[in-house]
Amino acid sequence: MAEQAMPCGRRRCRGKEYSCSMELSLAVIGGKWKPLILWHLRDVPTLRFSALRRTMPTITQKMLTQQLRELESDGMISRTVFAEVPPRVEYGLTDSGRDIIPILEALCRFGRQFEARFGVEPAEAPAPRPVEPAPDELEEALVARQLAAR
Numbered sequence: 704m705a706e707q708a709m710p711c712g713r714r715r716c717r718g719k720e721y722s723c724s725m726e727l728s729l730a731v732i733g734g735k736w737k738p739l740i741l742w743h744l745r746d747v748p749t750l751r752f753s754a755l756r757r758t759m760p761t762i763t764q765k766m767l768t769q770q771l772r773e774l775e776s777d778g779m780i781s782r783t784v785f786a787e788v789p790p791r792v793e794y795g796l797t798d799s800g801r802d803i804i805p806i807l808e809a810l811c812r813f814g815r816q817f818e819a820r821f822g823v824e825p826a827e828a829p830a831p832r833p834v835e836p837a838p839d840e841l842e843e844a845l846v847a848r849q850l851a852a853r
Contacts, residue, residue: 717777731777736762736770738807741779741796745804749783749793761829779803 713720714727721727732738736759743758744750750758756767771794774780779800785791796804 731779732803734770736766737774737779738810740767740770740774741800741803742807742811744780744794744796744800745807747795749795751791751793755794774800 713722715721716727719727719730721730732741739759740755743755752767752771755771756762756764759767762770771780771782775782775794777799778797781795781797783793783795785793
């Protein structure tokens, strides 16, 4: 049963302009990395930046930071900063983020079916990226210095 759609025309929700709900959905969770970030957060209460990055070895630090900020801005994930020494920042799914998990599970099933239909061959592992301090780790260090100065 199809959902009742609003009449055609441009609309705006949380700063995103769109013509239909599919376009809005793709603006919120579309792209190469956002679905993967949400997927890796699905079974854990929270993950730190470095742990998330390890789950996606080919993502750059800059791209992960950007995608996390967008997902947080769109209400899909939460970002919690703990003022402790050393401080830590953790990311977790919000209720809206959890709502998308069944759709991501369907996409995963599609991927497995696609593999079964067309076959799989081994690929070379991506070259490891040099480890740089994560922006959150830099922020954590700054907060730690500020707390220590008190």
